[in-house]
Amino acid sequence: MRKVTYGGACSLDGFIAGKEGSIDWLHFSPDVQKFMAEFWPTIDTILMGRKTWDVSAAMGGGGAGGSGGMKTYVFSRTLKKSPSPDVELVTTDAVAFVKDLKRQKGKGICVMGGGDFARSLFEGDVIDEVGLNIHPILLGSGIPAFLDAGRRIALELEESRTIHGGCVLVTYRVRRAK
């Protein structure tokens, strides 16, 4: 089974982006670059909700679609056609789609962006790992990394380490719902 990792940078109060999607508080460092350089080769698929796609595309990121064979899926209930030739639109049930994807051959799968899309995958219990780069800031408002999935989700700490800039990198394995 392929591993599904949800993660990204967040503030100590749990926002992955501030008001109006602001990410000017993000601290890039050689430590982050090294982590990404190690993590990136372990995945070949990126999943994101439509809102994250919008932000990513506006920033010129485009979900790394098409680069280095990274397959990118954008999930939406409202879009009728793919917003870019580099990404594939999924309009069917996200949990069922991801369950199917996990059974297919391939590398790891990365879920980007927080909010509603991540919540739906937590609700469906298809996320295997949570990785956060906790930044030393309280944003007060923004896009939450975690929304209420309707039940407690137990985690198991895999790793925790301090990196440059007072950021704390934590990785958890998700304990399966019983």
Added chain:
Amino acid sequence: MRKVTYGGACSLDGFIAGKEGSIDWLHFSPDVQKFMAEFWPTIDTILMGRKTWDVSAAMGGGGAGGSGGMKTYVFSRTLKKSPSPDVELVTTDAVAFVKDLKRQKGKGICVMGGGDFARSLFEGDVIDEVGLNIHPILLGSGIPAFLDAGRRIALELEESRTIHGGCVLVTYRVRRAK
């Protein structure tokens, strides 16, 4: 100036208590005991909002009032008299009160409980240190450790370490608002 520390145990999604104040998810360990044994002697004053007092009193805690010379203040805009002989009721402006307290002689001051009371002290910029024991669980809902203080609050990581049970202990210094 006396140092004001805000902190406690929280879930990875930032709740200091679950629905209806539940704390059955808290993990006590020799590591936590050791930390508390080191921290406790550095403070002589506890501040808490009325809601936290209610929970604390219901659990028989009573804010450690009267024990070992620990002075406990309960802040409320609705109470007319102190809820216990062990604690002192404060009905005046919390920020002004804490500012005055910080100028007095004494040991460190600890703010207990999250939500509105902690927010008001962050708004007033009187908190100097944040200490969290991040537990490996997503609660989904409950009493948030941080509410929107209306501005970003920059922190400086002082320490981060993994302790028993997959908990991550982090301590931050609050950078003063400019």
